[in-house]
Every structure is written in structure tokens, then in C-alpha cells.
Amino acid sequence: MTQISNQEIEKTLRNSECLISSIEVAAAYERLAAQLNLHYAGLNPIVMVVMNGGLIPAGQLLTHLTFYHRMHYIHASRYRDNEGTNELDWKFKPDVSIAGEYVLLIDDIFDEGITLKSIVEELSKENPLSIESCVLLNKEHDRKVVDFDVDFVGINVADRYVYGCGMDFHGYLRHLPGIYAIKEDKI
Ligand SMILES: O=P(O)(O)OC[C@H]1O[C@H](OP(=O)(O)OP(=O)(O)O)[C@H](O)[C@@H]1O
Numbered sequence: 001m002t003q004i005s006n007q008e009i010e011k012t013l014r015n016s017e018c019l020i021s022s023i024e025v026a027a028a029y030e031r032l033a034a035q036l037n038l039h040y041a042g043l044n045p046i047v048m049v050v051m052n053g054g055l056i057p058a059g060q061l062l063t064h065l066t067f068y069h070r071m072h073y074i075h076a077s078r079y080r081d082n083e084g085t086n087e088l089d090w091k092f093k094p095d096v097s098i099a100g101e102y103v104l105l106i107d108d109i110f111d112e113g114i115t116l117k118s119i120v121e122e123l124s125k126e127n128p129l130s131i132e133s134c135v136l137l138n139k140e141h142d143r144k145v146v147d148f149d150v151d152f153v154g155i156n157v158a159d160r161y162v163y164g165c166g167m168d169f170h171g172y173l174r175h176l177p178g179i180y181a182i183k184e185d186k187i
């Protein structure tokens with residue numbers, strides 16, 4: 001992961017606009033958690049964080065969950081340095097058995113859907129009782145994978161490269177509590 005100077009990052013921020021405020025994001029976490037609390041009540045699932053992007057949405061969501069769950073993570077990456085490839089790079093496969101378990105994946109964004117579809121296909125081979133996925137953002141466009149959809153969505157977002165809330169700009173800015181994009185006239 002290449003370092004970018006603080007000045008460059010500050011320039012990026014000056015050229016950015018907020019698409020979804022931290023207040024809207026916080027409300028989306030609460031709505032999502034309410035849906036998950038109904039759906040998983042009593043089911044005692046494994047919550048599987050999709051690293052890296054899922055870290056912040058999961059951290060925020062988990063504090064609102066009322067059902068008992070165990071937490072684990074999976075690390076599979078499709079994009080490197082913001083350039084998409086169609087191959088998933090498996091960095092860490094879960095080392096716990098998910099056979100006979102309810103599994104909930106948490107990620108930051110459902111973009112083309114390649115990442116979550118591949119993860120669900122791979123984990124399904126281990127015969128979980130169910131495997132469902134939850135994202136903070138769904139990007140609206142018609143380039144989605146076929147025969148797969150995400151189960152729980154916080155907010156729909158425009159078809160732009162976005163960052164904040166777990167999503168990175170060249171490895172940075174995942175920590176921003178709102179959702180940002182470079183202004184169209186600065187790209
Ligand atoms: O729906 P898709 O088109 O597959 O894109 C979404 C995936 O891309 C991002 O991960 P990335 O591979 O960039 O790794 P990261 O989580 O480390 O940022 C994001 O966190 C999702 O996992």
C-alpha cells in the first residue's frame with residue numbers, strides 16, 4: 001500500500017463532496033440493526049466481517065445488535081489500489097467451522113457484487129444453515145452480477161467512486177463517518 005502525502009490527501013478532501021452525511025449513516029445503521037434484530041432473534045449466528053471495508057460498518061452495527069452472536073472475519077479483496085479486477089484475492093479464509101450455522105456477512109458496499117457472490121459461493125460449500133449478507137451501501141447501476149443479491153442494505157448510493165465508512169481512497173479515508181466522492185468537475 002503506497003503512502004500518499006498529507007497534502008495530497010487534503011487536496012482530495014477539498015475536491016470532494018459529501019454524498020451521505022454521518023447523521024444519515026448513523027440512522028441507516030440503526031435501521032439495519034432493527035431489521036437484523038428481527039431476522040436473527042434467537043438464531044445465535046456467526047457474524048462474519050469482510051475485511052477491510054466491512055470493519056467500520058460491522059463495528060457500528062454490532063453495538064446495536066440484541067441477538068447473541070459470535071464474530072469472525074474473512075479477508076477477500078477484489079480491488080487493489082482502486083483498480084478493479086474480476087479475480088478475488090483470498091487473503092484469509094475463516095478457520096472456524098460454519099457447518100450447520102447461520103452466517104451473516106457484513107461488508108461496506110455492494111458494488112458489482114463480485115466479492116459477496118464469490119464469498120457466499122465459497123462458504124456455501126461448507127453447508128451452513130444459511131448465509132446472508134448485509135452492506136451499508138448498495139451502488140445503483142446495471143452492472144451487477146447475475147443470480148445473486150445482497151439481503152440487507154442500509155442506503156442506496158449513486159454510481160460514483162465513494163469513500164468513508166470503511167471504503168478507501170487509495171488506502172486512506174476509511175475512517176470518515178460520512179460518504180464522500182470527488183466532485184464531478186474535479187475528476
Ligand atoms: O461488489 P464488488 O464490485 O465486488 O465491490 C465491493 C467490494 O470491494 C471493496 O473491497 P476491496 O476489494 O476494495 O477491498 P477492501 O475491503 O480492503 O477495500 C468493498 O469493501 C467490497 O468488499
Ligand code: HPA
Nearest residue numbers: 111160161162163167168
Ligand atoms: O465505490 C467504491 N469505493 C470504495 N471501494 C469500493 N469497492 C467497490 N466499489 C467501491
